[in-house]
Amino acid sequence: MKKLTDLQVLINEAVDKLTFPESPAELYEPISYILALGGKRLRPALLLMACDLFGGDVESAVEPALAIEVFHNFTLMHDDIMDKAPLRRGQVTVHEKWNANVAILSGDAMMVESNKLMMKVRDAILRPVMDVFNETATGVCEGQQIDMSFEERNNVGINEYLNMIRLKTAVLLGGTLKIGAIIGGAALNDADLLYSFGVNLGIAFQLQDDILDVYGDPDKFGKQVGGDIISNKKTYLLIKALELAKGQQANELNNWLTARQFDAQNKVTAVTDIYNQLQIRQHAEKAMQTYAERAFNALDDINLPEERRQYLRQFADSLLVREY
């Protein structure tokens, strides 16, 4: 098995070599720009890993892996317009550096480019690969729409939230792994199990992210601790707290959610205190554990030599116990 870090190096080199036409510049420059912003490029590396797991030729999976990276960055380019985000990975977003129209159209062209890259698989698996890719793309669009609609709603339920993060982030992880498995020559059942592993792992990872935003070590967690609380972001923790809080607790929580002027640190401390009273962290960790177990159960059933399953387990462990 190739090391994931080596696969990331391979992907980085491939992204650097990826070129687009020079003209029209305003269509293609933003594509090169957003791809050059970097990031961990974990998804494309995982596509290669999945191919390698089943004994496939990693080189033959590089262009489909790039397709996943281009597709993911297309969604970021459009999401940033919708979120009016000024920065992406510490750099100016495309719609700020150029304008919203450029970001819309470049994103559209990026999606076409990702389709072209994904088509670069052998004929025998073209249809199954493209079917997974299209279903994944639909899921990501649905997840983004559901997430946007949450901002205007105050009655989001836990199951709706879990469905949203499944669609918005987890199906892309699952789809990426499944495509890699198909390219690697996996049987359909094993590819489906790897998909299930990826989706459940993705949900667990997102729940961990929600927990870390409140309870993470500020020195290890990349973002501002409490950022979700300050912005009233509907995370697992907040939704669960709104479900469980009664009487005085519920009033206090709602006061913080509706306050227009507040001291950020006071809000973080007070809301965290309510979370603690309601044992929200434990609820969230239990949910996270449930999805992690589902991922590990799917993994156990994959028809692979035990040391390869162990490799996947270690990878999942490395993702799931990050920065406490």
Place this chain on the structure above:
Amino acid sequence: MKKLTDLQVLINEAVDKLTFPESPAELYEPISYILALGGKRLRPALLLMACDLFGGDVESAVEPALAIEVFHNFTLMHDDIMDKAPLRRGQVTVHEKWNANVAILSGDAMMVESNKLMMKVRDAILRPVMDVFNETATGVCEGQQIDMSFEERNNVGINEYLNMIRLKTAVLLGGTLKIGAIIGGAALNDADLLYSFGVNLGIAFQLQDDILDVYGDPDKFGKQVGGDIISNKKTYLLIKALELAKGQQANELNNWLTARQFDAQNKVTAVTDIYNQLQIRQHAEKAMQTYAERAFNALDDINLPEERRQYLRQFADSLLVREY
């Protein structure tokens, strides 16, 4: 050969039957909404016609034909955001009825839906069909970007303009016909010739549109005559006039182009007068004739029974001599 009007009826029925998931509503309702606005649906009918020309089963081409219609409407949904257009086919645009974010994301989902529909061809032709579709999509994005950049430029050349209309509108006609031909079982060479027929016909049609906007019979032409002149739209006529006008004519033309306050009818009359002095209509008709001839020449070389070529010729004639 089936009649084009019958094929349009077939397409209309298929569009009516096309359903999308109920949820999330804000992702899928705008798709049903824009598709229900109607239009001539000429492109999907032409895909069926191309299939029929080569003796293919028209029923097997209905979903790919719908793919073209969904793709085209996706580009309209995003173009309308970029153009800040309030109306589309006399109805409120998606970004006005909902908002720009909904229109961005619904458009993205539409593009995925169009890919899924286009995949519904037999395995043997999946790759060539998707290759044509992806190349067509890239062309349309490039054409839209070039068109947007023209608005900020005063030195657009005739060849740049012809390239823009080729990409923005003509390659979709060519690609549609080529895909229909492939589904119908055409040899690659014949499919390529039909593509060339479609692209050149598309350019000729667009040039005719430019001419009609100034010289069309207001009773027959669907739009306001002179609309392009009033809005300084960079058409073949204006670009050619800017190229040919010298001295006093050039000054007068530039004065009208830079005037902030003017009487619309006076502007139309004055600019049309300059066009007449420079014989712009004759130049434009000659260019249109050149592309029409290229289309007919490609058609002559297609390996089909003469009466089928004649059918295509009559179709092209019906497009090209509309409303003088």
